[in-house]
Amino acid sequence: MLRLEARPQPSKALSIASPLIALAITVVVGVLLFALLGKDPVKGLQAFFVEPVKSGYALSELSVKAVPLVLIALGLAVCFRSNVWNIGAEGQFVVGALAAGWVAMQAGPGTAWMGRGIVPIILLAGVLGGMAWAAVVALLRDRFNANEILVSLMLVYVADMLLAYLVYGPWKDPQGYNFPQTITFDAVTKIPRLVTGLRMNIGVLIALVAVAGLWAFLFRSYRGFALQVGGLAPAAARYAGFSSRRALWTALLISGGLAGLAGGLEAAGPLGQLTPYVPAGYGFAAIIVAFVGRLHPVGIVFSAVLMSMFYIGGELAQSRLGLPKALTGVFQGLLLFALLACDTLIHYRIRVGAKGAAQ
Amino acid sequence: MNEMALLLAATLNAGTVLAIAGLGLLINERAGIVNLGAEGMMLVAAIAGFATAVHTGSDVLAFAAGMGAGLVMALAFGVLVIWLNTNQYATGLALSLFGAGFSAFVGISYTQQRIGDRMQFAVPYLADLPFVGPGLFRHHPLVYLTVLGALGLAWFLYRSRAGLVLRAVGESPESAHALGYPVRRIRLLAVLSGGALCGLAGAYLSVIYTPLWVEGMVAGKGWIALALTTFATWRPARVLLGAYLFGGVTMLQFHLQGEGVQIPSQWLSMLPYLSTIVVLVLISRNPNFIRVNMPASLGKPFFPGA
DSSP states (O other): OEEEEEOSSOOHHHHHHHHHHHHHHHHHHHHHHHHHTTOOHHHHHHHHHTGGGSSHHHHHHHHHHHHHHHHHHHHHHHHHHTTOOOOOHHHHHHHHHHHHHHHHHHOSGGGGGGGGGHHHHHHHHHHHHHHHHHHHHHHHHHHHOOOHHHHHHHHHHHHHHHHHHHHHTTTOOTTSTTOSOOOOOOGGGSOOBSSTTSOOBTHHHHHHHHHHHHHHHHHHOHHHHHHHHHHHOHHHHHHHTOOHHHHHHHHHHHHHHHHHHHHHHHIIIIIOSOOTTOOOSHHHHHHHHHHHTTTOHHHHHHHHHHHHHHHHHHHHHHHHHOOOTTHHHHHHHHHHHHHHHHHHHHHEEEEESOTTTTO | OHHHHHHHHHHHHHHHHHHHHHHHHHHHHHTTOOOTTHHHHHHHHHHHHHHHHHHHOOHHHHHHHHHHHHHHHHHHHHIIIIISOOOHHHHHHHHHHHHHHHHHHHHGGGTTOOOOOOOOOOOTTGGGSTTHHHHHSSSOHHHHHHHHHHHHHHHHHHHSHHHHHHHHHHHOHHHHHHTTOOHHHHHHHHHHHHHHHHHHHHHHIIIIISOSOOTTTTTTHHHHHHHHHHHTTTOHHHHHHHHHHHHHHHHHHHHHHHTTOSSOHHHHHHHHHHHHHHHHHHHHSSHHHHHHHSOTTTTOOOOTTO
16 A cells, blocks of 8 residues: 655655656656557657757747746746736736737837837836736735636636737728738837847847846845745744735736736737737646746746747647647646646655554 | 527526536535636536537437546546645646647547537426526426536535535544544545536536537636635525526627627627626625635645644
C-alpha cells in the first residue's frame, strides 16, 4: 500500500525537478497519442521540440508567442503568490489591445510631429486598458467581496463581446469590404523589429526588463515581501499590519497592466489591426506558464518558451501531420495536470507499507 | 401571448442546463470541494454525448456517455485534490484548460455533423392547454426530472442521515474524521456525483438543447453554474430558481433581437455575463451573510493525521 508522508521541509530539488518530470509524462502521453492516431511519433516530437528552435526564423516566431506569455504570466505569478486568483488575464489582454489599437488608429498626418514617439503612447494605453479591466475585479472584490475568480472570468466574455461590437460596428474599416476589422494601423505605429525580415520585435527586450523588474519587486522589495506573506499566511500578514486590500489592488493592477501591455504589443506588433481574433488564448495559457515556471520570473521565461513550442508544434502538426491544431491545448492542459500531481512530491514522500510500520 | 409562451419554454430549457450543472457543483461544495473544472467537464461531456448520439442515435446512451466523461474527469480531479492534496483552484483550472483543448481536438470531425430530428415531447392533456401547454408541458423529460432532482437533493441534504454526514464533511472534516467517517471517500463520492451531473448538463446541451457541436459551445455556462451555487447560498431549490433566472436572461437577448430592438447584438450577448457579476456583487456584499451560509471548510484541503 502506498501512502504519503509529510516532509519536514519542502524539497528544493524536487521543486525544480517536478516541471521536468511533468514534461516527461506529457511527452510520453504525446508519443502514445501519436501512435494511437497512426502518426509517426518521431515526426510528432520533431514538430514540437526540434522545428520550433531549428533556425533563426523559427526562433523569431517562437519569440512572437513567448513575449505575451512571459508578460502575462509574470503578472499572474504576483497574483497567485498573493493568493489573488485572477484568471481573467485574457480579458485584460483584449482590453489592452483595444486601448492600444484606439491610439494606433489616431496615427496620421495630425500626429506626424511626434514620429515614432507614438509607440510608447500606444503601449502605455495598453497598460492602462489592462489595468482598468483588472481594477473592476479589484473594486468588486474589495468593496463588495465578490469572488475574483468568477468576476475576472466573466469579464473575459464581456471583453470579447466589446471587441466584437467595435470591430463589427463603430471601428469597422469603411474600405474593408465589410470584413469585421479595423483599418490597418499606420506604419509609424509598428512596434520596432529587432532584425529586418523577422517578426521578432522589441517586445523581447521589454519582457526581459519586466522579468528583472518583477524579480526585484518580489524578492528585493518590502511591498513584494508583504504581498507574499499575505498569500502564504494571511493571519501573520494581518498581525504584521500588511494590508490585504493593498495586496489585492497591487497584484491585480500589476497583472492587469502586464496583460494589457502584452495586448498592446500584439495589436501594434504582429497583428497591425484589430479583428475578432485578437484573443488567442494567451491569457489562459499563461496560467499554465506561471505554474510550470514555479511562479518565479526566471522559471517563467523557460516555461513560456516551452509553451510557445507547443503552440508552434501544434501548427506544424496541423500542416504536416494533418492533426488538429487543438492538440496544443491538449498538451498544455496535460502538462499542468501532470505538474500539479508531481508537485505533491515537494511536500510529501511516498512510503510503501501499512500505516504505522514506519513509526 | 404565444410568443411569451415560447419565451417561457426556452427559459426552462436553457435553465435546465445550468440547473443540472449547478446542482452537481452544489454537491461538491457541500462536501467542501470547489471544482473550477466544471466548464472543461461540460465541454468534454458535450462532445462525448454528441458523438454518441451521432453514432447510435440514442439520447439515453448519449446522456450516459456524457455522464461517463464527466465522471472520468472528476475522478482525475478528485484523486489529485483529495489524495495528493493539490491546490483545488489550480487543479480545477487545469481540468478546464485540458477539457477545452481535448474537446476541440476530439470534436473537429463532428462540427459539421447533424443528429436526426429531435423527438417532440408532450405531457398528455396538459400540453394542449392554452399558453401553459406550449410554455410548460412540451419539454424533454429531463427538464422535469431536474426539478424532481432539486427537490430530492434538498430532501437528501436536510432530511437524511447521509446528507447530514455530507454536510458535516464540508463544514468540519476534522470532526467527521474523529467520528469515524471516511472523509476522503465521502469527498470523492461527492466530486464524482458532481462530475456526472456536469457531464449530464454538457450532454443535454449538445444533444437536446442546441443540438449540435461547436468548439467551445459551453461558452461560460460552467462558470455561471459555479456562480449559481454562491447565488443560491448553497441551497438546491435556490439553485433551480437561479438557473431559470439566468436561463431567462440568456433567452431575453434572443427575444429582444427578434423584436427588432435597436441594440447591437454584442451588447445583448454580454447580458448573461454582466448579470452574473451583478448578482455576485449583490449576494456577496454582506460578508456575514455569505459566511453563515457557506460550507465552513470550502476549498480547504483535509489531510488526516497532519
